[in-house]
Amino acid sequence: MNKDKKLDVYYKGRHVGTLAEMTDRRIAFQYDREWIQTGFPISPLSLPLSNEVFIPNEKSRERFGGLFGVFSDSLPDSWGELLLDRYLSSIGINRENVTTLDRLAYIGTSGMGALEYVPAKNTDFDVIGSKLNFDEIAKECSNLLSSKTSDQIDVLYKMGGSSGGTRPKVFLSEQGREWIIKFPAKTDPDISGKREYDYSLCAKKCGINMTETQLVNSEVCEGYFKTERFDRLNNQKVFTITFAGILEADYRAPSCDYETFMKLTRALTKDNCLDKEQMFRIMCFNVITHNNDDHAKNFSFQYTEELGWRLAPAYDLTYSDTYWGEHTTSVNGKGKNILEEDLIHVGVVSEMKESVCREQIHQINENTQELSKYLKDTYPKRKKVSTKERIDEVFFRE
Numbered sequence: 001m002n003k004d005k006k007l008d009v010y011y012k013g014r015h016v017g018t019l020a021e022m023t024d025r026r027i028a029f030q031y032d033r034e035w036i037q038t039g040f041p042i043s044p045l046s047l048p049l050s051n052e053v054f055i056p057n058e059k060s061r062e063r064f065g066g067l068f069g070v071f072s073d074s075l076p077d078s079w080g081e082l083l084l085d086r087y088l089s090s091i092g093i094n095r096e097n098v099t100t101l102d103r104l105a106y107i108g109t110s111g112m113g114a115l116e117y118v119p120a121k122n123t124d125f126d127v128i129g130s131k132l133n134f135d136e137i138a139k140e141c142s143n144l145l146s147s148k149t150s151d152q153i154d155v156l157y158k159m160g161g162s163s164g165g166t167r168p169k170v171f172l173s174e175q176g177r178e179w180i181i182k183f184p185a186k187t188d189p190d191i192s193g194k195r196e197y198d199y200s201l202c203a204k205k206c207g208i209n210m211t212e213t214q215l216v217n218s219e220v221c222e223g224y225f226k227t228e229r230f231d232r233l234n235n236q237k238v239f240t241i242t243f244a245g246i247l248e249a250d251y252r253a254p255s256c257d258y259e260t261f262m263k264l265t266r267a268l269t270k271d272n273c274l275d276k277e278q279m280f281r282i283m284c285f286n287v288i289t290h291n292n293d294d295h296a297k298n299f300s301f302q303y304t305e306e307l308g309w310r311l312a313p314a315y316d317l318t319y320s321d322t323y324w325g326e327h328t329t330s331v332n333g334k335g336k337n338i339l340e341e342d343l344i345h346v347g348v349v350s351e352m353k354e355s356v357c358r359e360q361i362h363q364i365n366e367n368t369q370e371l372s373k374y375l376k377d378t379y380p381k382r383k384k385v386s387t388k389e390r391i392d393e394v395f396f397r398e
Contacts (some may be wrong), residue, residue, distance in 0.1 A: 005099050009071070010116045011239065016042060019071065019117075021101055021284055024054070026066040028052045040303060042115070042239070043070040044268065060248070065100035069245030073297075074111035075103055077183075078166040080222075086144060097124045106364045113231050113240035132172065134279075136182040137221050141168035145186045167192075171229070178232035181216060182225045196220035197316040198371060199289065205367040208281050230304070230313040239303040240312060244296035251297035258283045261299060262350040268301055268309040275311040280347050280357065282314050284364050287331060287338050288345055289371060293320035295328040 005021035014041065017031040018132025026342060030053045031039075040072075043050050045057075046068055064072035076084060084106060085095045085131050104111075140156060143170065159170040168183040184192045194217065200213040211228040218224060229239040243261060244251040246268075262279055271276040274329035281297075286294045293316070300312035322328060326335030332342035 003101070004100055004369075007104055008118045011039075011042075011114050012237070014039070016066070016115070018100060019067075019104070020064070021099065023254055025061055025100075026058070026374035027068075027071070027100060028056075029068060029071070037165050043068060043241060044309075045246055047246055057248075061246070061252075064248045065103070067100060067104075068242050069248045071115070073113060073242050073245040074115055074117070075100075075241070076107070077297075079168050082144065092124065098334070100276060115239070132170075132192055134181065134216055134224055135184075135218055138168075138218075138220070138224065139168060139185045142186075144168075148327065155193070174233055178229040180229055181225050182227075184221070190221035192318070193218075193225040196225040198222065199291075199318045200225075202289070202368055202371045203285055203314060203317050206285055206364045208280060208317070208318075209278055209287060210315070211313050227315070230300075230315065240300050241303075242297045243299040243301070246301065247296060248290060250294045251295040251328075252325070252328065253327050254324075254335060256296050257333065257350060259332070261296075261329065262346060265311055266350060270308070272360065276352065277356070277360070278311050278314075280350070280352060281364065282317075283346065284343050284361050285317065285368075287327065287343065288361075288364055288368055289317075289319065291317055291320050292322045292325070292327050312358075336353055 004099075009016040009018045009019060014035065015032040016035050017029055019029050020025050021027050025218070029047065031047075031049065031051065033051065036049045036051060039049070047054055047070065054068065056064070060066055060068065063069075063216065065075070067075075070092040075081075076287065082334075084103065087100060088095055102121075104117045105119065105121045107117060109116040131306045137156070139161075144156070149176050156170070157171070167185045167188070169180050172181065173180050176282075182191065182193060197213055197215040198234070200210055204210055210214065211230045213228075215223040231238045242251075243249070243256070243264065247256065247260075247264065249255045259281075261283070265279045282299070283294075298316045300315075302311050303309050324335075328335075331338045331347045334342055340358075341359060343358050344354055344357045347353055
């Protein structure tokens with residue numbers, strides 16, 4: 001390993017281990033000896049507690065910039081990556097000269113979850129929500145997405161440069177609580193914020209665990225979606241890893257099935273019934289409400305010393321389509337034309353009672369009727385069909 005290209009990884013002030021770039025651009029990892037004795041495996045499938053030097057497979061270069069998935073989770077994607085590149089350009093740094101380890105260093109202590117990278121290049125920046133004009137921020141975000149210049153690039157970067165996902169967003173603190181506010185992406189309608197807020201309220205009615213959500217007022221649209229960060233609790237960082245990170249899966253393409261997600265949930269949570277049923281509910285909700293962008297990075301686990309591994313609160317639940325018109329994560333091997341029996345199959349093979357599966361599907365159907373009407377008004381060309389027919393047509397799909 002090249003000692004001139006390394007980065008130390010920390011969790012709650014404890015040294016977890018060291019990352020080092022190899023000559024082929026893959027980035028190896030080795031646990032700290034004390035962590036092996038007193039810590040936990042930060043990625044149980046790929047990085048069990050051991051003194052060996054772990055080297056990711058060759059596909060990691062295309063999927064995760066040469067990293068293991070758990071470290072790639074700390075990096076921004078889409079919007080956050082755009083901000084970082086624009087910020088680096090503004091200070092005279094060519095993105096072609098920035099390595100993956102450099103990017104982790106720029107994230108430093110501000111990434112998703114609880115892992116921190118030292119030496120860090122990021123700067124602390126506290127954002128107070130009451131001092132912000134969100135319509136102005138939305139306009140600056142739109143300028144960047146349209147390749148226009150912005151004289152607020154340094155502020156936008158500090159507010160959202162570590163964020164994941166495609167939609168522009170900023171982080172802010174309010175009375176000791178950490179929040180995310182999302183703004184429309186280039187192809188999003190003005191109703192996207194209100195729509196995601198309505199989805200969050202509906203998901204909670206369906207028994208799905210989510211953090212608090214709010215709708216921020218706007219003078220130019222129906223509002224911006226605001227949600228409390230689930231990887232922050234009582235001013236503490238919570239260790240978080242996405243399904244993509246733990247499975248080393250390519251989240252940009254269809255690569256997983258919900259049956260795999262259910263198996264993973266059972267394995268990590270020691271077959272915790274609440275988590276298993278939550279995963280089943282989220283799957284059903286995504287299918288019934290046409291959330292096709294249900295890729296492996298839109299689900300996460302969290303680890304705490306008290307509870308061990310648990311399913312993280314649900315997030316990114318909203319109406320979405322995909323280029324190929326199918327769910328990114330398949331149900332019983334199917335990306336579309338998904339039947340109620342396909343959902344039940346996934347539950348039953350995960351040792352849920354069929355009666356429980358049917359009851360949960362019925363509950364979700366009942367609690368999404370109001371949202372169903374909203375979608376019908378929003379997408380009038382889509383025709384409602386009987387709930388006895390294909391579930392994926394209940395929400396007016398073609």
